[in-house]
Amino acid sequence: MASLAFDVSHLLAGGLVLLSFMLLYQDRMYALLNIFALHAFVLSLSIVWQAVIQDAPHLYVTAAISLLFKAVAIPMALRRLVQRLNIHRTIETVVGIGPTMLLGMGLVALSMQLMLSATAASDPLIREDMAFALSIVLLGLLMMVTRRNAVGQVIGFMSIENGLVLAATGARGMPLVVEISVAFSILIAFIVIGIFLFRIRERFDTVDVQALDRFRGERQ
Amino acid sequence: MSVPPFDPVTAVLAIPLGAAAILALLPGYRLASRINVAAAALTFLAALALLEARPTPGRFFFVDDLNIVFVVLSTFVGFTTSMFSAGYIAHELDTGRLTPVYLRFYHAMYQILMFAMNLALLANVIGLMWVAVELATLTTVLMVGVYRTHEALEAAWKYFILGSVGIALALFGTILVYMTAQPVVGQGLDAMMWTVLMRQAAGFDATLLNLAFVFLFLGYGTKVGLVPLHAWLPDAHAEGPTPISAVLSGLLLNVALYAILRFKMLLAANAEAIAPGPLMMTLGLVSLVFAAFMLYRRRDIKRFFAYSSIEHMGIIVFAFGVGGPLANFAGLLHMTMHSLTKSAIFFVVGHITRIKGTQKITEITGLTESHPMLGWLLIAGVAAIAGLPPSGIFVSEFLLVSSTFYQQKLLALVLVFGLLVALGALVMRLAGFAFGKPVGGMEPSRMSYAPIFLHLGFVFVAGIYQPAAFVAWLRHVAVLLG
Numbered sequence: 266m267a268s269l270a271f272d273v274s275h276l277l278a279g280g281l282v283l284l285s286f287m288l289l290y291q292d293r294m295y296a297l298l299n300i301f302a303l304h305a306f307v308l309s310l311s312i313v314w315q316a317v318i319q320d321a322p323h324l325y326v327t328a329a330i331s332l333l334f335k336a337v338a339i340p341m342a343l344r345r346l347v348q349r350l351n352i353h354r355t356i357e358t359v360v361g362i363g364p365t366m367l368l369g370m371g372l373v374a375l376s377m378q379l380m381l382s383a384t385a386a387s388d389p390l391i392r393e394d395m396a397f398a399l400s401i402v403l404l405g406l407l408m409m410v411t412r413r414n415a416v417g418q419v420i421g422f423m424s425i426e427n428g429l430v431l432a433a434t435g436a437r438g439m440p441l442v443v444e445i446s447v448a449f450s451i452l453i454a455f456i457v458i459g460i461f462l463f464r465i466r467e468r469f470d471t472v473d474v475q476a477l478d479r480f481r482g483e484r485q
Numbered sequence: 486m487s488v489p490p491f492d493p494v495t496a497v498l499a500i501p502l503g504a505a506a507i508l509a510l511l512p513g514y515r516l517a518s519r520i521n522v523a524a525a526a527l528t529f530l531a532a533l534a535l536l537e538a539r540p541t542p543g544r545f546f547f548v549d550d551l552n553i554v555f556v557v558l559s560t561f562v563g564f565t566t567s568m569f570s571a572g573y574i575a576h577e578l579d580t581g582r583l584t585p586v587y588l589r590f591y592h593a594m595y596q597i598l599m600f601a602m603n604l605a606l607l608a609n610v611i612g613l614m615w616v617a618v619e620l621a622t623l624t625t626v627l628m629v630g631v632y633r634t635h636e637a638l639e640a641a642w643k644y645f646i647l648g649s650v651g652i653a654l655a656l657f658g659t660i661l662v663y664m665t666a667q668p669v670v671g672q673g674l675d676a677m678m679w680t681v682l683m684r685q686a687a688g689f690d691a692t693l694l695n696l697a698f699v700f701l702f703l704g705y706g707t708k709v710g711l712v713p714l715h716a717w718l719p720d721a722h723a724e725g726p727t728p729i730s731a732v733l734s735g736l737l738l739n740v741a742l743y744a745i746l747r748f749k750m751l752l753a754a755n756a757e758a759i760a761p762g763p764l765m766m767t768l769g770l771v772s773l774v775f776a777a778f779m780l781y782r783r784r785d786i787k788r789f790f791a792y793s794s795i796e797h798m799g800i801i802v803f804a805f806g807v808g809g810p811l812a813n814f815a816g817l818l819h820m821t822m823h824s825l826t827k828s829a830i831f832f833v834v835g836h837i838t839r840i841k842g843t844q845k846i847t848e849i850t851g852l853t854e855s856h857p858m859l860g861w862l863l864i865a866g867v868a869a870i871a872g873l874p875p876s877g878i879f880v881s882e883f884l885l886v887s888s889t890f891y892q893q894k895l896l897a898l899v900l901v902f903g904l905l906v907a908l909g910a911l912v913m914r915l916a917g918f919a920f921g922k923p924v925g926g927m928e929p930s931r932m933s934y935a936p937i938f939l940h941l942g943f944v945f946v947a948g949i950y951q952p953a954a955f956v957a958w959l960r961h962v963a964v965l966l967g
Contacts, residue, residue: 385692395661399657409650422649
């Protein structure tokens with residue numbers, strides 16, 4: 266059981282990192298949303314598995330929130346938004362796909378090196394989980410940096426949150442307060458983002474953040 | 486049914502929350518702004534009650550010598566800002582920049598922000614503190630975007646993106662702290678409580694704790710506005726309503742700083758962990774020098790003072806990085822004085838931009854001639870923030886420079902250099918604001934000057950005379966900080 270527990274959580278967490286890479290190079294809006302939904306789905310599987318092996322029933326709540334909000338509701342809402350705004354064409358990226366992927370690999374190597382050496386004394390399961398979680402967080406940051414589009418940045422931000430939830434559920438016995446609050450904050454964050462996207466649409470004809478950048482800096 | 490005894494901790498949290506609910510439902514700005522002031526005043530009184538009868542630490546909330554300084558300061562500035570806001574907002578309604586619906590939203594958000602800040606300061610659970618800081622971030626994002634102009638939306642979006650990245654890094658650090666504590670303290674809530682963590686920190690795994698601190702410092706450092714991560718701060722200050730600029734500079738930056746200080750204490754309690762000092766000193770000095778130079782190139786008055794906030798947060802982080810009783814004392818004093826002075830300056834700036842109808846520095850001149858009271862108050866405020874005697878900031882900067890000379894001579898040179906560069910920029914701009922030929926709007930200001938007098942009065946009195954009890958208390962906290 267011990268080795269099975271390790272293998273399955275390793276598989277799921279590794280799958281999340283792989284999906285993060287897919288988010289990184291995806292250049293079509295709908296595909297991006299689909300992969301994000303899959304990301305959230307794999308995350309909820311991983312949480313369920315943690316609930317089983319840690320014998321922590323409260324984690325099922327976290328898994329359900331993750332599944333319902335992040336794998337179903339939010340991608341659907343974003344899809345409608347994309348349709349309404351008619352922005353389903355390709356997404357502009359700041360850096361090319363090749364260099365982005367290389368950077369991503371570098372970040373994953375960095376986080377493995379950092380976490381595995383820092384947590385030498387801990388349980389191997391927690392070590393692996395934390396190393397993967399940090400990789401997902403860093404890949405999400407990279408995605409936010411390389412996307413010009415507001416929807417792309419939002420997805421990047423939510424994949425960071427997924428990484429954090431993975432870390433929080435991997436750490437044994439972390440109090441429930443935190444998990445629920447994390448889920449809540451994602452919800453709130455989404456509402457905020459949603460409002461912003463609609464407001465931006467009211468004022469401009471684009472959600473391309475670069476269009477907003479014209480106003481950056483000092484007003485003359 | 487018996488009446489539950491008066492509990493200041495509950496009051497400090499429940500009053501803003503209740504007021505937010507009422508204000509969200511109330512139409513009519515006159516009554517709403519009065520309720521806003523009354524709620525802020527009651528919260529301040531409840532915070533003062535904490536000084537008298539300090540409750541025993543509970544599972545979720547606790548009060549100790551460190552956070553009580555922050556709570557009293559933030560409820561006080563929250564109260565005076567609500568007074569300023571009442572006058573300011575009435576005018577925004579007249580000119581149509583805000584509609585009554587947005588005004589309702591604004592007042593409710595103001596109280597939720599107060600609640601979130603008090604929650605972050607009083608929380609005993611590191612996860613709860615994180616949630617509160619996130620809530621404070623979200624409310625300020627909405628407030629910054631409340632005018633819904635191009636610039637305001639861009640500022641809010643930028644603030645939101647950078648703020649959430651910071652908050653995400655801080656959460657990762659928080660989880661790492663839990664992982665560090667869990668083998669020693671055991672699973673569950675205990676491994677996230679300050680009171681327990683501080684007692685048992687000596688047994689924690691030092692490597693993991695170091696890593697956690699780096700994440701926490703970068704995460705909460707984004708909210709403090711330290712330089713590589715500061716990009717959101719000038720925009721958010723310039724585009725939001727002026728009372729929010731005052732609250733951001735005076736309070737929210739302090740709350741993030743408080744989080745960093747707590748985790749620094751945790752590291753200090755563990756003998757094997759790295760000293761966080763060099764990291765804090767480096768980023769503090771970089772912020773100071775960078776912001777001091779950036780002051781010369783500003784064209785917008787609110788942006789100008791926002792960069793001055795970055796500069797001062799740099800000084801404060803540097804002071805706590807140097808460490809030792811004297812530098813910590815200087816840091817605490819500087820933090821208090823900066824909060825009071827900077828919010829007073831934003832009150833004055835609020836009056837000025839309202840009269841002149843612009844934020845452009847070139848269009849604000851000759852204030853001492855057209856509006857003597859405002860002009861001289863601005864001179865007093867800028868003199869205080871520049872660290873000229875007899876302001877309280879002069880005292881704290883003097884203490885910091887002398888203690889740095891004692892410990893790190895070379896760094897003291899950089900510190901003095903940064904302070905002088907900033908002084909030059911402030912004096913140069915002040916000459917333009919205060920003297921010369923007045924242009925633009927000439928109508929007198931109808932708003933109350935009371936909050937400005939109150940703040941600047943404290944700052945200048947503190948430069949000359951500080952009550953013994955106040956000094957003893959700051960000294961005690963400075964020792965606690967290590």
